[in-house]
Amino acid sequence: MSRQALARYGRIAILQHWVSVALIVTLFGLGWRMVSLPLSPSKFELYTFHKSLGLVVLALSTVRLLWRVVSPVPAPVDGPVWQQRAAAAAHWALYALLFALPLSGWLFNSFVGFPLSFLGLVNLPPLAAPEPTLKENARLAHLWLGYMLLALLAIHAAAALHHQFVKRDGTLSRMLPDLSQATRRPT
């Protein structure tokens, strides 16, 4: 990799990042909507879609984490050491939550005893045997991990926007497609 390539995230990392964003936003929307609906076929369909997208996040996060480990990433942007450390901690905490959140949902579903089907196509096994005494704990874990992810995402996005538009150091641009290169390439 040339030094220039390391000035920004690679195209695959960028794609993975924004697909994750789209999935997570959709999952929060589905999650809130589905729990508020009265019992109906639509409620079941939203749950199925939420669970299926959650499984996609789990799979994508696995690929992303492996990709993060094997592919080079840009160096931390200039700034106080505590900010660099906080940013690194936030990134790893985000990865942890991208696993913990879908897994806690899967566990909740398992304790309740509901089947888990990916879009009605493939049946997935439960992570544990049905256990009515633990399902409320699992539900709360899934809920609070969700709030934690939301809080971290808010900080992560606020920091990126602060760097981009207040400090004007191009932090956010590193995670956006390089349009200048894309338009230049054909020549």
Next chain:
Amino acid sequence: MLALIAPTMCLAAPSWTIVPAESSLSFQTSQAGGTIEGSFKRFDARITFDPADLATSHVEVSIDIASVTTGVAERDQELPKSDWFDVARFPRATFTADRFHALGNNSYVADGMLALRDIKAPISLPFTLESQSDGAVVMRGTVDLDRVTFGIGQGQWAASDIVGRKVTVVVRLRARRSG
């Protein structure tokens, strides 16, 4: 009078009593694409059956609908409601059959009527019989039903397959001759 009844009784097929602990009435369907299983814990059966005298054989199974369970509280609390079995109005289902035909190899078909909720519809239940060493007989039968035929799942549920319309009913009875 007795003289008239007695010969009829002698000719009738023998009656059988089921062993509840070794009999089950279970079903399999789907929820959001995943398989779920359930059963009716309480039912009784009046069976007069003779493979050599199918014409006088008769079966009547009465099912206590409130005994339905799928092993998950969230589901089990919905099933008795009016959208599903409506247990308050229709506490029992019955299957009656008096037309049987033999298919060979201990296989038979019972053509009968299933009365479930407020609907009575004909169903054909294929089954096998297996004699046990202790003189009991094990009957096994499986039939696919469309829950909507019997109004199980009213309103929006009737039009949706998110709770599977196809329900596979699996009957296993162990019966002893009682007369």
